[in-house]
Amino acid sequence: MPFVVPRSAELPPADWAAYAMTTLGVLPLVWRRRAPVTVLVAILLLGGVYRLALDGPGQPLPYAGLISFYTVALLCPARVRMAVGALAVLVVALSVGWSTGTARELLFTFFVSAAAYALGRLQHTRQAYTAAVEDRAEQLERANRIEAEQAAARERARIAREMHDVLSHAVSIMIVQAEAGPVAVRRAPERAEAAFDAIAETGRDAMAQLRTMLGVLRTDGASPRRPQPGIEELAELLDRVRGSGLEVSYERTGAVRALPAALGATVHRVVQEALTNVVKHAGAERVAVTLEYGAGTLAVTVTDDGRGPRGGPGAGPGGGHGLIGIRERAAAHGGTARSGPAPGGRGFELRVSLVTSRQGVGN
The missing domain is CATH 3.30.565.10 (Histidine kinase-like ATPase, C-terminal domain)
Structure with a gap:
C-alpha cells in the first residue's frame, strides 16, 4: 500500500527490509498442508521478530497467521487442535497487550481467529461429506458392474444351454435318420425319401432357431426375432422324433x-x-x-x-x-x-x- 497510497508523515518510511520480512512471513504457507502446526509457529515467530527488529509499514499483515490457523483446524486431530487453540489464546492476549491493550482489539482478534477456525472445521466437514458421497458412488458403481457381470454370465449360460439343446436335438435326429437311410434305400425306398425329408426339415428348424438366438446378440436391431418355442410347438417336436422311428x-x-x-x-x-x-x-x-x-x-x-x-x-x-x-x-x-x-x-x-x-x- 505505501507504493499506492503515501504513508502519513509521522510514520517512518517503509524500507526493503520490512517488505522482505513481510514476504518471509508468508513463505511458510507453502508447507502448511504437510506441517500445519510447525508452519503456524514459524509464522508467529516471524511476526514477533518483525515487531521487535523492524518498524515497517504498520503492524505485520495477519492473513498468513489466519490461513495457517485455518489449516490447523482443517487437518489436525482434536487433541492437536485443542493445544494449538490454547496457544493461540495466549499469543493473542500477549500480542494485543503489547500493541494497544484495548478490549476492542482483543475482541476483534479473537473474533477473526475463531472465524478462521470455524471455516477450517466447516471445510473439513464438507470434504468428509464429499469423500463419503464419492465413496458411496464408487461402491454403487462397483456393485452395478458386478451385477452386470453376473447378469452377463447368466445370459451366457442360458444361451449355451439353448444352443446345446437345439444343436444336440437336431444333430441326434439327423444322425439317426442318416444311419437309417442306407438300410431304407435297400429295403424300403419309399421310407428313405421320408428319412431324407426329416433330415432336411430338422436342419431347417435348427437353423431357424439358431438365427433367432444369434439375433438376440446383435446390437443393430436388424435381425428379425421370434418367440422361443413353447408348449404349443411340442407337437412338431414330437413329430420329428417319431420320424426317427421312435414311438x-x-x-x-x-x-x-x-x-x-x-x-x-x-x-x-x-x-x-x-x-x-x-x-x-x-x-x-x-x-x-x-x-x-x-x-x-x-x-x-x-x-x-x-x-x-x-x-x-x-x-x-x-x-x-x-x-x-x-x-x-x-x-x-x-x-x-x-x-x-x-x-x-x-x-x-x-x-x-x-x-x-x-x-x-x-x-
Missing part, C-alpha cells in the same frame, strides 16, 4: 391352461433335451411324455423303455450334462428335477416339477 406318446392331464412364455419355453427345452438323450443313448422303442397341470405347479414326465439310468433322458456326454442343464432350467422356475429307473424296473424316467404361480410356492 412317442403325448398326454396332458389336469386343468390345462395357458402358461407364461418363459415357462412354456422351459417345458419345451426340457422335453427336447430328454427326447434327444433317449434317441442318442437309451436304445428305446417307446417313450411317453406327460404334462400334469396342478394347482400352481406343472409336472413334466418323460419315460422310456430303453436301457435304463445309464442311457435315459438324463444321460449325456461328459457325465450327465444334459440332466445338469435340465436341473438348472427347473431351478430357474422354483422347481426340481429327479430321474431314475422307470416304474417296473425297465427303462428310465425323468420328472421335472415347475412352479407356475406364487400359490404353488407355498404348497
Whole structure:
C-alpha cells in the first residue's frame, strides 16, 4: 500500500527490509498442508521478530497467521487442535497487550481467529461429506458392474444351454435318420425319401432357431426375432422324433391352461433335451411324455423303455450334462428335477416339477 497510497508523515518510511520480512512471513504457507502446526509457529515467530527488529509499514499483515490457523483446524486431530487453540489464546492476549491493550482489539482478534477456525472445521466437514458421497458412488458403481457381470454370465449360460439343446436335438435326429437311410434305400425306398425329408426339415428348424438366438446378440436391431418355442410347438417336436422311428406318446392331464412364455419355453427345452438323450443313448422303442397341470405347479414326465439310468433322458456326454442343464432350467422356475429307473424296473424316467404361480410356492 505505501507504493499506492503515501504513508502519513509521522510514520517512518517503509524500507526493503520490512517488505522482505513481510514476504518471509508468508513463505511458510507453502508447507502448511504437510506441517500445519510447525508452519503456524514459524509464522508467529516471524511476526514477533518483525515487531521487535523492524518498524515497517504498520503492524505485520495477519492473513498468513489466519490461513495457517485455518489449516490447523482443517487437518489436525482434536487433541492437536485443542493445544494449538490454547496457544493461540495466549499469543493473542500477549500480542494485543503489547500493541494497544484495548478490549476492542482483543475482541476483534479473537473474533477473526475463531472465524478462521470455524471455516477450517466447516471445510473439513464438507470434504468428509464429499469423500463419503464419492465413496458411496464408487461402491454403487462397483456393485452395478458386478451385477452386470453376473447378469452377463447368466445370459451366457442360458444361451449355451439353448444352443446345446437345439444343436444336440437336431444333430441326434439327423444322425439317426442318416444311419437309417442306407438300410431304407435297400429295403424300403419309399421310407428313405421320408428319412431324407426329416433330415432336411430338422436342419431347417435348427437353423431357424439358431438365427433367432444369434439375433438376440446383435446390437443393430436388424435381425428379425421370434418367440422361443413353447408348449404349443411340442407337437412338431414330437413329430420329428417319431420320424426317427421312435414311438412317442403325448398326454396332458389336469386343468390345462395357458402358461407364461418363459415357462412354456422351459417345458419345451426340457422335453427336447430328454427326447434327444433317449434317441442318442437309451436304445428305446417307446417313450411317453406327460404334462400334469396342478394347482400352481406343472409336472413334466418323460419315460422310456430303453436301457435304463445309464442311457435315459438324463444321460449325456461328459457325465450327465444334459440332466445338469435340465436341473438348472427347473431351478430357474422354483422347481426340481429327479430321474431314475422307470416304474417296473425297465427303462428310465425323468420328472421335472415347475412352479407356475406364487400359490404353488407355498404348497
